[in-house]
Amino acid sequence: MNPLVNGRAYDWAQVVVRMSNATLPLYGVTSISYSDSVEIENNYGMGNMPTSRGYGNYTAECTLTVTMEEIEKMQASVPSGRLQDISEFDLNISYVHPETARIVNHSVRNCRITNNSRELNQNDKQFAIELTLLPSHIEWNSNRIIGLGNK
Numbered sequence: 001m002n003p004l005v006n007g008r009a010y011d012w013a014q015v016v017v018r019m020s021n022a023t024l025p026l027y028g029v030t031s032i033s034y035s036d037s038v039e040i041e042n043n044y045g046m047g048n049m050p051t052s053r054g055y056g057n058y059t060a061e062c063t064l065t066v067t068m069e070e071i072e073k074m075q076a077s078v079p080s081g082r083l084q085d086i087s088e089f090d091l092n093i094s095y096v097h098p099e100t101a102r103i104v105n106h107s108v109r110n111c112r113i114t115n116n117s118r119e120l121n122q123n124d125k126q127f128a129i130e131l132t133l134l135p136s137h138i139e140w141n142s143n144r145i146i147g148l149g150n151k
Helices: 068-076
Strands: 015-019 029-044 050-067 089-096 103-113 128-134 137-140
Touching: 015 029, 029 089, 029 128, 029 137, 050 068, 050 103, 050 137, 068 128
Parallel strands: none
Antiparallel strands: 015 089, 029 050, 050 128, 089 103, 103 128, 103 137
């Protein structure tokens, strides 16, 4: 593979994040983190080398940091005003490369918001809140294409 000269890497400007139950992307996202893991351990039989592997539970995690303006819009969509009462949704993340037109899609599936808090400090220029999501699983490179107007 040849090195890129004057090439462009994926960056924050190319990220589009949308909740499956919303018509527009979440414009107030300032940070997103998602990952998954599986418990895997070696099984031993005769001798000191593993003879097989055992697989345990799958776990997916996601945090989303959004602006206060975005939080208020989300809360207004729920009669109780509790973010935890928002019904399950998929969080769709697309990385759109402007030079190659390649789109990478990830779907964090069946999310529930588990917290609703505020923290603001003197001289803060922006009011952002970190939400912890409880997803069921992550679809890496899913075929869901999201955009500014389509679901």
